[in-house]
Amino acid sequence: MSLGGTFAAIPCESLAAQALPLTFADAADLSLQAPVVAHVRIARASRLKPAEAIGVGPGRTRYYVEADVVSLIRGAQGLPARISYLADMANDAAGRAVKLRKKDEFLIFADRQGTTGSEVRLVATDAQVPYTAAGADRVRAILREATARDAAPRIAGIGRAFHVPGSLPGESETQIFLMAADGRPVSLNVLRRPGETPRWAVSLSEIVDESATAPRPDTLLWYRLACSLPQSLPPQSLAEADPATAPAIQADYQLIKMSLGPCTRSRPAR
Structure with a gap:
């Protein structure tokens, strides 16, 4: 497994309730930073042993995630139908590792890894957020503006x-x-x-x-x-x-x- 570094996701139990909603500035920060933005659906997730999860912060657990790409929002080189990445997820209130459920849906903000294109790396520790149609539409609108000929400069x-x-x-x-x-x-x-x-x-x-x-x-x-x-x-x-x-x-x-x-x-x- 060639994926490296620390990534993050939001706990999947009571996911919508636990996740802070992205503001417009949050969405712009992530969207403009990430070469790849995708709506994904979890296919399977494996919890890594502590020895395989070097650098994970306290109270978090690292997972190897395989996800199906529902739609590609940004990514000039495209993506395979299934991708994989690492996600460090916060444990529950009792300190137990949460379950990343099959068919949970997320927006991920990432960069490509490796040569096959099937491995991606999240661009920030919180660059996997629960999917909503409104959130995806907001990201698309930001990226449309950013790629326009007269886009507002930094x-x-x-x-x-x-x-x-x-x-x-x-x-x-x-x-x-x-x-x-x-x-x-x-x-x-x-x-x-x-x-x-x-x-x-x-x-x-x-x-x-x-x-x-x-x-x-x-x-x-x-x-x-x-x-x-x-x-x-x-x-x-x-x-x-x-x-x-x-x-x-x-x-x-x-x-x-x-x-x-x-x-x-x-x-x-x-």
Whole structure:
């Protein structure tokens, strides 16, 4: 058996009740990390002896799992009808190893192992989650967005920020430049006009589109911003701005952060 490393699954007794539901950020974290995403059905699972399960954490048991692929959600090279992988599963409340039942269904987030393609490796210790149709649809939607030609890029940092007061009292515009991992120009723009609610938008080009808006929640662009932007602007972002405008820039940045809302996760980000 050539599979190695530590993997994890969720206990299968009272599986739905015990598993924390994946938030949108959880699903995006796993989906974007995994070259292979599949809906699988357990065919058989064998518990390994302690001597064969080196590195398993306390309170967990390692299994060698064979599963039938119900559907392949992501995987450019395809998968055989049956795959195998290792899963480290938490023991029950009494410390006993749980049973991984035949025909239990999961979504797995994995990478290919070996040369046959039938062996995969989960990308994280919790990268096997109980299957639901809604969960699978969410993952498909994330991957569709991620593979689109104009997909929102990963945010690598924050660049310069500037603030320009308008000609009327209470009128202003703030522009905050972001650093994208692919080098694409990205900026956040906040427009304030007297008597109107402040409006902000994100631009993914050098030219600010007048029709641009804030991203919808639970979209890839929302995830890239909400889960990447720090709580406050770093000092270097204000280095080239007029010091008198720094409070206004920080206030507009906080407006953006509040509008985006928290990046809620039920699992640690990796």
